Amino acid sequence: MSFERKKILVLGAGYAGLQTVSKLQKLLGHQDADITLINKNEYHYEATWLHETAAGTIDWEDGVYPVSKVVDASKVKFVPAEVTAIHKDEKRVETNQGDFEYDILVTALGFESETFGIEGMEEHAHSIVSPQTALAARHEIERNFANYKNSGAEKDISILVGGAGFTGVEFLGELVESVPVLCEKYGIDYSKVNLTCVEAAPSMLPMFPENLTDYAVKYLEDRGAKFMIGTPIVAANEDGFVVKIDDEEQQLEASSVIWTAGVRGNSLMEESFDGVKRGRIVVKPDLTIEGYEDIYVIGDVAAVMNGEGDDARPYPTTAQIAMQLGEHVAKNIELTLKGDKKEPFKYDDKGTVCSLGSKDGIGIVMGREIKGKKAAFMKRVIDSRAILKIGGPMLAYSKGKFF
Numbered sequence: 140m141s142f143e144r145k146k147i148l149v150l151g152a153g154y155a156g157l158q159t160v161s162k163l164q165k166l167l168g169h170q171d172a173d174i175t176l177i178n179k180n181e182y183h184y185e186a187t188w189l190h191e192t193a194a195g196t197i198d199w200e201d202g203v204y205p206v207s208k209v210v211d212a213s214k215v216k217f218v219p220a221e222v223t224a225i226h227k228d229e230k231r232v233e234t235n236q237g238d239f240e241y242d243i244l245v246t247a248l249g250f251e252s253e254t255f256g257i258e259g260m261e262e263h264a265h266s267i268v269s270p271q272t273a274l275a276a277r278h279e280i281e282r283n284f285a286n287y288k289n290s291g292a293e294k295d296i297s298i299l300v301g302g303a304g305f306t307g308v309e310f311l312g313e314l315v316e317s318v319p320v321l322c323e324k325y326g327i328d329y330s331k332v333n334l335t336c337v338e339a340a341p342s343m344l345p346m347f348p349e350n351l352t353d354y355a356v357k358y359l360e361d362r363g364a365k366f367m368i369g370t371p372i373v374a375a376n377e378d379g380f381v382v383k384i385d386d387e388e389q390q391l392e393a394s395s396v397i398w399t400a401g402v403r404g405n406s407l408m409e410e411s412f413d414g415v416k417r418g419r420i421v422v423k424p425d426l427t428i429e430g431y432e433d434i435y436v437i438g439d440v441a442a443v444m445n446g447e448g449d450d451a452r453p454y455p456t457t458a459q460i461a462m463q464l465g466e467h468v469a470k471n472i473e474l475t476l477k478g479d480k481k482e483p484f485k486y487d488d489k490g491t492v493c494s495l496g497s498k499d500g501i502g503i504v505m506g507r508e509i510k511g512k513k514a515a516f517m518k519r520v521i522d523s524r525a526i527l528k529i530g531g532p533m534l535a536y537s538k539g540k541f542f
């Protein structure tokens with residue numbers, strides 16, 4: 140391939156950014172481009188495993204690996220740095236380690252917590268959006284058990300989970316596994332622990348049919364979880380959540396409060412681009428943004444539209460689509476460098492599996508409903524496949540969920 144050597148800058152080493160780099164280094168030769176990857180940490184974390192870290196069913200190190208395990212240093216320069224500003228008209232990115240210029244930019248800065256302005260939520264609730272926040276939640280949960288007997292043991296241990304969406308349900312699935320272990324470790328009767336999930340919407344897990352949702356609820360209720368569905372949280376405070384029941388505000392007391400009900404795209408997006416809503420910008424079918432042929436936006440900071448005109452709706456932001464977007468951007472960059480036309484992105488939805496701890500789950504895979512052990516097995520396949528696709532067989536062997 141012969142063409143002018145362009146500077147390609149990739150921001151973020153999550154599923155989208157790291158998949159872009161992994162594919163680019165396969166598609167391009169050493170002399171074809173200057174590729175730089177910038178990420179806040181030296182490591183990549185499996186964001187889809189964070190609820191496991193938060194509940195304490197895995198160690199946080201299990202869900203992370205060094206970015207250097209994926210990056211071919213002869214083709215890609217990896218810079219651990221925090222992006223602080225994107226100057227789209229100057230083709231320049233500012234970081235805490237200096238400025239970087241680019242010809243082609245791939246923005247893949249991922250998600251952060253969204254509390255929808257609920258009073259006190261940011262201050263009083265833990266979120267599950269990074270290894271650090273997940274670890275903080277886990278430590279607080281365990282502290283309650285460790286201190287239970289010293290505290291006079293008058294009150295039950297109560298854990299409140301805000302949101303019965305995908306993350307909330309997966310987190311509860313882990314909690315019903317880890318809490319009995321904590322009870323045993325600290326000599327506490329399981330009946331002294333309350334696990335309550337509060338959800339504003341009248342139903343939960345809208346991506347699954349009712350029979351699968353009912354299965355998940357029964358599985359979790361049988362193991363001690365309680366659900367308060369159709370119950371809006373109006374505030375969080377040091378005692379727990381304030382909820383609205385029959386138009387009356389009521390305090391729910393808790394020793395630990397975890398908010399799982401909202402994520403948004405990185406807030407750097409609003410500061411850098413126009414027309415950004417909740418950290419997400421609408422991308423064109425070729426995954427660039429309007430007016431900027433050389434800026435690709437992918438992963439949780441992108442609104443990738445499904446359909447056309449007024450009926451168009453963004454696809455849900457998931458790791459599955461983030462990885463497909465990363466691969467597609469790498470292909471479009473290769474095409475551009477060769478002087479060819481970029482191709483439109485087509486999403487291949489392979490389905491969704493929601494885990495209920497390590498041994499159970501529900502899901503729809505290739506259009507077929509699954510539940511129980513089969514779903515748990517499928518989840519391990521999906522988790523390990525992500526590592527295989529990005530990092531290859533050796534990394535999947537050391538970090539995947541089968542060995």
Ligand SMILES: Cc1cc2nc3c(=O)[nH]c(=O)nc-3n(C[C@H](O)[C@H](O)[C@H](O)COP(=O)(O)OP(=O)(O)OC[C@H]3O[C@@H](n4cnc5c(N)ncnc54)[C@H](O)[C@@H]3O)c2cc1C
Nearest residue numbers: 151153154155179186187221222249250438439457458459
């Ligand atoms: C608990 C949980 C369970 C989930 N389960 C599933 C699931 O089962 N299936 C599924 O498909 N999806 C799931 N998701 C959603 C999925 O994790 C996200 O859609 C996915 O992580 C998005 O990938 P991304 O690459 O866009 O962003 P991210 O994974 O968020 O990666 C962004 C990267 O950018 C870095 N970064 C951020 N800001 C800066 C900065 N200023 N400077 C430099 N670097 C920066 C971050 O450190 C990170 O490495 C789950 C999410 C959570 C929280």
